[in-house]
Amino acid sequence: MLIQVEQSLLAENDRFAAQNRAFFAGRRTRCFNLISSPGAGKTTLLEKTLSALRDRSVACAVIEGDQATDLDAQRIARTGVPVFQIETGRSCHLDAHQVQHALGRLEVPDRGLCFIENVGNLICPTEFQLGEHERVTILSVAEGADKPAKYPLAFSTATALVIAKIDLLPHVDFDLAEAKHLIAGLNPNAPIFEVSARTGFGMDAWLSWLQRAVDTPL
Amino acid sequence: MLIQVEQSLLAENDRFAAQNRAFFAGRRTRCFNLISSPGAGKTTLLEKTLSALRDRSVACAVIEGDQATDLDAQRIARTGVPVFQIETGRSCHLDAHQVQHALGRLEVPDRGLCFIENVGNLICPTEFQLGEHERVTILSVAEGADKPAKYPLAFSTATALVIAKIDLLPHVDFDLAEAKHLIAGLNPNAPIFEVSARTGFGMDAWLSWLQRAVDTPL
Numbered sequence: 001m002l003i004q005v006e007q008s009l010l011a012e013n014d015r016f017a018a019q020n021r022a023f024f025a026g027r028r029t030r031c032f033n034l035i036s037s038p039g040a041g042k043t044t045l046l047e048k049t050l051s052a053l054r055d056r057s058v059a060c061a062v063i064e065g066d067q068a069t070d071l072d073a074q075r076i077a078r079t080g081v082p083v084f085q086i087e088t089g090r091s092c093h094l095d096a097h098q099v100q101h102a103l104g105r106l107e108v109p110d111r112g113l114c115f116i117e118n119v120g121n122l123i124c125p126t127e128f129q130l131g132e133h134e135r136v137t138i139l140s141v142a143e144g145a146d147k148p149a150k151y152p153l154a155f156s157t158a159t160a161l162v163i164a165k166i167d168l169l170p171h172v173d174f175d176l177a178e179a180k181h182l183i184a185g186l187n188p189n190a191p192i193f194e195v196s197a198r199t200g201f202g203m204d205a206w207l208s209w210l211q212r213a214v215d216t217p218l
Numbered sequence: 219m220l221i222q223v224e225q226s227l228l229a230e231n232d233r234f235a236a237q238n239r240a241f242f243a244g245r246r247t248r249c250f251n252l253i254s255s256p257g258a259g260k261t262t263l264l265e266k267t268l269s270a271l272r273d274r275s276v277a278c279a280v281i282e283g284d285q286a287t288d289l290d291a292q293r294i295a296r297t298g299v300p301v302f303q304i305e306t307g308r309s310c311h312l313d314a315h316q317v318q319h320a321l322g323r324l325e326v327p328d329r330g331l332c333f334i335e336n337v338g339n340l341i342c343p344t345e346f347q348l349g350e351h352e353r354v355t356i357l358s359v360a361e362g363a364d365k366p367a368k369y370p371l372a373f374s375t376a377t378a379l380v381i382a383k384i385d386l387l388p389h390v391d392f393d394l395a396e397a398k399h400l401i402a403g404l405n406p407n408a409p410i411f412e413v414s415a416r417t418g419f420g421m422d423a424w425l426s427w428l429q430r431a432v433d434t435p436l
Contacts, residue, residue, distance in 0.1 A: 037255045038340050038369060039361020067341060069367045090371070092310065092341040120368070122256050123285060123310040123339055142360030142386065143257025149287045150338070151256060153308070168360065171389045173416075198391075 013128050016096035020131025023103055024114065029061075030213045031114045033132035035154055037147075038120030040140040041164040041197060043072045046115055048197040050079045052207050058214050059109030063102045063116045065094040072117060082107040093124040096131055113214060126153040133159075134213065140165040141174040148182035156186040160193065160209065167196040231346050234314035238349025241321055242332065247279075248431045249332045251350035253372055255365075256338030258358040259382040259415060261290045264333055266415040268297045270425050276432050277327030281320045281334045283312040290335060300325040311342040314349055331432060344371040351377075352431070358383040359392040366400035374404040378411065380424065385414040 062083040064073040073085035084106040086098050118125040137158035148155040195202040280301040282291040291303035302324040304316050336343040355376035366373040413420040
């Protein structure tokens with residue numbers, strides 16, 4: 001009974017996700033779903049990414065998901081990029097219907113990029129397609145190298161991985177080789193970007209990957 | 219319909235939680251439910267805490283929850299404390315029925331402490347009582363000071379807070395006063411422990427609080 005309800009919930013979600021994907025096809029814009037623990041650095045990475053993409057003349061839009069507050073949306077708004085905030089209340093993930101609602105109210109660019117910053121949670125968001133073309137899971141080095149083994153779906157369902165806060169490596173016990181080995185075991189083909197949004201380390205490779213998404217037709 | 223299912227799920231969970239609480243009363247042992255994001259440092263704090271409590275002749279037991287792997291249970295087992303691992307599979311939190319199952323298989327001490335390390339997730343575990351006497355939410359300074367505002371239930375429903383990885387403060391942008399102010403706004407009476415399990419900073423106050431739980435009859 002409970003399982004049936006969950007299945008019908010996910011099936012309904014997938015229908016909305018397909019519609020969102022069609023909307024993005026109409027806008028010729030690629031959508032990126034960013035998933036991580038709370039505090040892994042999604043918003044800071046996004047702030048720096050949006051500024052750099054503006055310098056490359058790539059138009060962007062952002063959907064922000066949070067259980068409460070519009071703190072992140074305020075941070076994104078200061079970059080000048082259109083942003084729509086979804087407050088999920090007690091819910092632990094964004095769903096495709098919420099994203100559809102946001103897409104009706106957000107200025108999504110033509111031939112640009114749309115970023116969805118999901119609720120900070122390595123588990124529940126993995127079950128819900130939002131209509132994204134790329135799913136980027138972000139792991140901060142402060143969290144420990146064992147996280148891919150412990151939260152496998154977040155890493156196996158991603159199409160790209162970011163290992164964030166690389167500048168903290170000297171100050172934490174994080175085995176970078178082990179983390180990359182665990183990720184490759186779950187997801188051998190996805191690119192892994194080692195990045196520090198604070199120092200700029202690794203940002204070029206990450207930005208070039210995003211730029212390719214703009215330059216490649218959907 | 220979905221809401222009714224969720225309500226009946228939570229009501230069923232609460233019945234098992236009440237039974238677990240009665241079991242702990244029978245054992246005269248207090249139970250602590252540890253909640254945090256992935257990688258906030260629950261397991262490391264627990265390892266150091268168990269070693270220190272052994273030196274104080276406090277008997278302990280541990281229930282470990284993880285989506286996958288028994289990595290944390292292996293780490294706890296090396297401290298010599300009885301531990302039972304619950305692998306939750308796709309589920310994002312422990313529930314009271316799983317804990318009841320574990321209590322039937324774990325050597326829970328008399329007049330001791332039982333720690334439950336919940337699945338790393340700041341959202342879903344807050345909805346599920348496990349029969350704990352104390353709920354300890356752990357926030358690492360690597361996660362950012364805004365987290366209490368963004369994940370309010372994790373902080374408002376706690377009976378104690380730990381701000382962990384205090385040794386990283388010089389290397390991250392974390393406003394300690396702001397974090398404490400946000401926590402106090404949500405939860406004015408719960409004690410806040412600033413701790414580095416790695417350096418030992420703040421461990422005495424945390425251990426004394428746990429010791430008081432042993433010395434105070436249930």
